[in-house]
Amino acid sequence: MNVEEIEEEYKTSIKTGLSTEEAKKRLKIYGYNEIPEKKVHPIIKFLSYFWNPIAWMIEIAAILSAIIKHWVDFVIILILLLVNGVVGFWEEYKAENVIEFLKQKMALNARVLRDGKWQIIPAKELVPGDVVRIRIGDIVPADIILVDGDYLVVDESALTGESLPVEKKIGDIAYSGSIVKKGEMTGIVKATGLNTYFGKTVKLVEKAEKVSSYQKMIIKIGDYLIVLAVILIAIMVAVELFRGKSLIETAQFALVLAVSAIPAAMPAVLSITMAIGALNLAKKDAIVKKLVAIEELAGVDILCSDKTGTLTKNQLVCGEIIALNGFSKEDVVLFAALASREEDADAIDMAILNEAKKLGLMEKIKNYKIKKFIPFDPVIKRTEAEVTNDEEFKVSKGAPQVILDLCNADEELRRKVEEIVDKLAENGYRALGVAVYKNGRWHFAGIIPLYDPPREDAPLAVKKIKELGVIIKMVTGDHVAIAKNIARMLGIGDKIISISELLKKLKRGEIKEEKFDEIVEEADGFAEVFPEHKYKIVDSLQKRGHLVAMTGDGVNDAPALKKADCGIAVSNATDAARAAADIVLLSPGISVIVDAIQEARRIFQRMESYVIYRITETIRILFFVELCILILGIYPITALMIVLLAILNDIPILAIAYDNVVEPKSPVRWRMREILMLSTALGLSGVVSSFLIFYISDVFLHLTIAELQSFVFLKLILAGHATIFVTRIRDRLWKKPYPSKLLFWGVMGTNIIGTIVAAEGIFMAPIGWDLALFMWLYAHVWMLINDEIKMILLKRLKID
Secondary structure, eight states: OOHHHHHHHHTOOTTTOBOHHHHHHHHHHHOOSSOOOOOOOHHHHHHHTTSSHHHHHHHHHHHHHHHTTOHHHHHHHHHHHHHHHHHHHHHHHHHHHHHHHHHHHTOOEEEEEETTEEEEEEGGGOOTTOEEEEETTOBOOSEEEEEEEEEEEEEOHHHHOOOSOEEEOTTOEEOTTOEEEEEEEEEEEEEOGGGSSSSOOOOSSOOOSSOOHHHHHHHHHHHHHHHHHHHHHHHHHHHHHHTTOOHHHHHHHHHHHHHHHSOTTHHHHHHHHHHHHHHHHHHTTEEESSTHHHHHHHHOOEEEEESTTTTBOOOOEEOOOEEOTTOOHHHHHHHHHHTOOGGGTOHHHHHHHHHHHHTTOHHHHHTOEEEEEEOOOTTTOEEEEEEESSSEEEEEEEOHHHHHHHTTOOHHHHHHHHHHHHHHHHTTOEEEEEEEEETTEEEEEEEEEEEOOBOTTHHHHHHHHHHTTOEEEEEOSSOHHHHHHHHHHHTSOSOEEEHHHHHHHHHHTSSOHHHHHHHHHHOSEEESOOHHHHHHHHHHHHHTTOOEEEEEOSGGGHHHHHHSSEEEEOTTOOHHHHHHOSEEESSSSSHHHHHHHHHHHHHHHHHHHHHHHHHHHHHHHHHHHHHIIIIIOSOSSOHHHHHHHHHHHHHHHHHGGGOOOOOOSSOOOOOHHHHHHHHHHHHHHHHHHHHHHHHHHHHTSOOOHHHHHHHHHHHHHHHHHHHHHHHTOSSOTTSSSOOOHHHHHHHHHHHHHHHHHHHHTSSSOOOHHHHHHHHHHHHHHHHHHHHHHHHHHHHHHTOO
């Protein structure tokens, strides 16, 4: 069909688009332009928490309790099962809410013509018949029939698996979810949502494609504790059966002990910790697409930052216009304005159009008709327009070298332009070449100097990033002299290298790969950078052992953003850059990156504190119970007490996600050797303190076995919760920052409940309030001893 037939088919106009009222009517008919997600019913999801290996172990323990008619054990074990299910369900529910919130923040927008005016609306509100404009870097928001423009080059690999980009022209369909790599065209929406050809859109919030260091850490710790628990429990079961103990009772105790020892809730607790952190970052205009990106950002030690719009305002202003070859300044601005397009809101175009307004050229510009417009392409580095008035001619603006090549300039003109460009660069100006095509050839008309001043907040943000132990490297496509000028002003440094020249040397064999990597590592920034160079920069720094964050905004930045340990799409980035990034900034500048790094490190501290505490507790309970059974031949606590311990531990554990922490002053990484050594030492210290109180109870207090078990139960609760205060800070436990109110009262509340249970003899033999108060004193004396052990180890291991 031709354009008129398409307009008739969809009852629309490419000049005015749909009316707002008509769009509302169609939205009711076709629904939102989105793929409804299949959501599991909350009841089904809740029940799924009772159908997994850990739940099976608890359920078998409950069945065994019923068989041997230990009804109190049976009820309490069922309560543990229910608590585990509720806690798991609630944590996932909260994490899903955060992800849903982040998805809404990341929702695609579309440029649509409504009521004769171009406007930005959420892509989900598009309806068939809407007139939309798509351009380089956009993710196509619906199935669109192209009706105006020259061409599009579209990447459909995410949808078809075809790696080569596809060229589209008028009459072709651009499919929902594909990415525009080149060009700009207008189209009419053919289908939305489930009715699109592929029936799905590219989701911006996606699963991680690589195993993060966080995931590796979870696997390592999980394996360590599971293997330890299985070996010790297997030995205990074998010995007890050899001694002639009941198989059912031994199996029940072993299962309950395994449930308390294996950190089944650890991934959930750490995920909700990161989800809460992601919500905090969202409030600061940094949207986290993958929760594990928070942990990666905490460890970043190099930030490669875009200059334009991130370190500078991206509000270009024109300097003194330089006219050449007999053209006037007005001619140069007129030609450049005709090669610009206001609706694209491009920074360079807006600066030139503002200059045209100052010179009173806008009325004159309106008399010209643009027959054809070729938008800016990062590869050809220029725009071009075919213009008609009394005569037909072409105009182009772009990088001076590109425009000189277009004009086949002689050596004299090249030397003159290069001298002007170098002089402008020394003063911080970018140069834009302007040309006009008349009489069968291109003529170099002049140069427009452009200046993008640094953001007011940039010098302070750069200083703060450096204080956080992160090296910042500036990345720009500008001339070396411009880059040096801006880098000096911002306090980044003046060791700026031309990455283009460096890569040429590498290609010619003048330097080796190792030398290239060394130069890149030592540089303060990179000039004359093409988008494909960013990937090489990231790769080079990673080979030197660095965790790299890279900012980007264009479609061609996507590979580097994917390659970086933490890809950051800056504000106003293209949809393609956002899709590739791990974190998306909604506010301009890098101040928000400072906030993101600080928040990421706080979250990391909470996760590390929890991990140390959890390993410590597993070792403390497992080894103590195991050694008592093997050496002394008695059960220091009952299966019921282990279940109560697990229930009373849940509240303080969840509260760790909200704790106050010391913000590390340098990049952080999982140091498994130190974590395991510290937690093992604290765990074994707990075993010693448990045996000591066991000895005191037997020799000096002359407690019965039942009373001794109650006494040990209270000790394990009080000492275990005191360990939270020891592991939460890498300093003396009484130093700032103090525990959050939620953590403090979570610990105190469960301690009080445990004390009442032991003192009054609820579900166990009573020990009385005198012994309960003595245990409070004993547990907290050992808390100070453990704190001293921690400090000695930290000094030995040199952990900050």
